[in-house]
Amino acid sequence: MIKAALSVLLVLAAVSSTFAKYIPKTGKRIPQTLSRGWGDQLIWAQTYEEGLYWSRSRNKPLMVLFHLEDCPHSQALKKEFSENNELQRTLDEDFIVLNLVYETTDKHLSPDGQYVPRILFVDPTMTVRADINGRYSNRMYAYEPNDIKLLLSNMQKAKKLLKSEL
């Protein structure tokens, strides 16, 4: 009887070790999200190519957001950005969204240099809207946490498509 119980245990142990999911030596990790905390309910494009494709095919402007996980300015903006209902709803309904922690090879996305946080809008015609900028002359596409209203008004500008008659 004890033998039978032991073999059942052994079988169970073997089965569970076969199906045990891989866990790194340094301990279990929290899976990375595509949102990286900038809006868990939004549908994020993964790459710039993918964002451009969805922008063209759905005729919606693309917002490209450059940030870094260990940058305090990015983190401060992320908090306001992710918690602002109006901003999140507008992005979800009227925009294609992409956040990147690594620069692309497209120079048009860094009209005045590569820095974070930095927000660029791209028209469905694939034109980077360098005319839509924030309030800092030395970093034209930077936004601070208290610039959310300006960002919202810039989103309205981006929604007026360059060729809206199409």
Added chain:
Amino acid sequence: MIKAALSVLLVLAAVSSTFAKYIPKTGKRIPQTLSRGWGDQLIWAQTYEEGLYWSRSRNKPLMVLFHLEDCPHSQALKKEFSENNELQRTLDEDFIVLNLVYETTDKHLSPDGQYVPRILFVDPTMTVRADINGRYSNRMYAYEPNDIKLLLSNMQKAKKLLKSEL
């Protein structure tokens, strides 16, 4: 007393609506993960540029995996891929990993066309290893769920770097 209770309720309602997170009209969504189910414990690059950068700087080969969420072949391979401990451990320790649902502009990543699932290895010298392929002559970089052993042996090939003396 009732008045006081009511005002407290009103204040609570106002506060909770201010802090209420945005929920889409179609209902709450499950946040997308960068792994997309191919290995929640792995650290995934988001873009090809990012993958190449990590590959070069850490001197580890890059695995690029093209798939589609609504492709049954991709899904079948994903199950074996994500549940194989040896494969997951090797990827975590010795590779940079990237999975893409959208093609890049780099033609070297589609030596015999664009199809899914498709797995390409890239050496830290930024050379796509077109010589490391699966068993199907018409789709050289495709793998089926029962090809995991071949994939593991191909990973060993990719680990032998082109310029290992560097």
